[in-house]
Amino acid sequence: MVHLVIDGKGFQAEEGQNVLEVALENGIEIPHLCYHEQLSPYGGCRLCLVEITRGARTFLSTSCTYPCLEGLVVRTDTPDVLRARRLVLELLMPLAPEAPRLQALARQMGVTETRFASDEEVDDCIRCGLCIRACAELVGAEAITFxxxxxxxxxxxxxxxxxxxxIGCGACVFLCPTGCLHMEDQDGVRTLDKWKRTLSLKACASCGRRYLPFAQIEFARQKGEDPPAEGWFEFCPDCR
Amino acid sequence: MGKQAIERIVEKYGSDHADVLEMLIDIQEKEHYLSRETLQYLSERLAVPLTRLYHMATFYEALSLKRRGRHQIHVCMGTACHVRGAARILEQLERCLSIKSGEVTPDLQFGLATVNCVGTCALGPVVSVDGEYHGHMSASKVERMLKRYSETEANGVAVCQK
Incomplete structure (x- = not known):
């Protein structure tokens, strides 16, 4: 256990936990887009910048990649921090001008416009890498990469x-902070347009709805560490 | 590249997937590019996801998915070289080789690319060929330099006649 101070309050944390995790657990809000508690921190979106004082040195760092250390003093709301975060948001906005979560953050942080222009083609992706980490670490499929x-x-x-x-599980679509990934089920086929992937869906034995990609069932079988019960995939979640 | 040639490189590093970047560099040096088949074979052989190899191959400047020349020419376009006429040297190279920057001659002998600084600004303008630096370059020295690297006399003559 180590002791650290966040915004003037003392907290205990496990060594190796990151600062963002501890802050969020204790109800201190730090904006973030590329962090997920189940995935390794990446520091890609840069929004979780905080001011860290370690010994005699004070500096800005992404809280999701900074480990808790004994005697660390963290401030999440100094003028420097807020200014840096506003700049980061301004830099992100041209990449995904329509993304609701970015717009909400902008309102919250008082960013009304960005000084930076969008490229001609906008794909709404902020390169945070959340989808890649979800695919590799959570699912284990390793289908996409930077x-x-x-x-x-x-x-x-x-x-x-x-x-x-x-395997068409849709974890990437669910986690994408800008909604730039799309998954559609139509006529028994699941399409993930950005990964150029089309997958055939298995029908539920009861209601007949085609609900799950065969590839996902096969993947679950092969993974083997936590095998699904026999016949588990025969019925859709509504009919189980 | 044949499987045996890849296999020799893999075994040189003890089939350790931690050394996969070294293997890719070795293959790049031999083959002048990384083919899709090579990456797929390595991925299966070392149980490294193809995504990770593709990531490396597109990330590092030393690696390329597109074929490069047997002699890879880099024209420095850094500030110091730029003000001393790097653009003219690049133009002359493009004219001599009849290719644009980023391309390879049809006989795969020369590849041409620009770099933003090679760190030897005092020697500018600099052109590097196969990692060998040619300082104080000028458009008129281009032809002679290319001849030195041409593999046969016939090729040497062919260069710069177009």
Whole structure:
């Protein structure tokens, strides 16, 4: 256990826990888009910047990637922090101008406009990598990845073609903070447009609704560590 | 690249997936690019997800999914080289090789690319070929430099006649 101070209040934390986790657990709100408690922190969106004082040094750092250390003093609301966060948001907004969560954050933080222009083609992706980490760590499918570097960086399946490892679970769609990923079920086929993936769906034995990709069932069987009960996939969640 | 050639490189590093970047660099050096088949084979052989290899191959400047020349020419476009006429040198190279920056000659002998600084500004304008630096370059020295790297006399003549 280590002791640290966040916004003037003392807290205890496990060593190795990150600052953002501890703050959120204790009801201290720090804006964040690319952090998820079940996934490894990445520090991609830069919104969770806080001011950290360690010994004689004070600096800004992303709280999701900063480990709790004995005697750490963290401030989440200094003018410096707020100004830095506003700039970060201004930089993110041109990437996803329509995203509701970004707009809500902008209202909250008093950002009315951005000084930065959008590219001609906007894909609404802020390159936070949440989908990639969910796919690799939570699902274990490893269907998508970052490619390129700098301004050419984007999220895509290998070679920019159909994501052959994608099982159509939709974890990436669910977690995407900007809603730039889409999943659609139509005529027994699930389509994830950005991963160029189409998957055939299995029908529920009771109501006949085609609800689950065969690939996902096969993946669950092969993974094996927590095998589903026999016949579990025969019925959709509504009929189980 | 054949499976055996890849296998030799894999075994050189003890088939350890932690050394996969070294393997990719070795393959790139031999083959001048990383083919899809190579990445797929490595992925299966080392049980490294294809996504991770693709990530590396697109991230590092030293690696390329597109074929590069046997002699890779880098023209420095940094500030110091730029003011000393790097643009003219690049133009001359493009004219001599009949390719644009980022392309490869049809016979795969030369590849042309620009870099933003090679860190030897005092030598500017700088052109590097296969990692060898040619300082104080000028458009008129381009032809001679290319000839030095041409593999056969016939090729050497062919260069710059277009």
């Amino acid at each position: 490619s390129g570097r700098g301004e050419r960086r984007k999220v895509e399946p290998p070679f920019g073609e159909e994501a052959l490892n994608c």
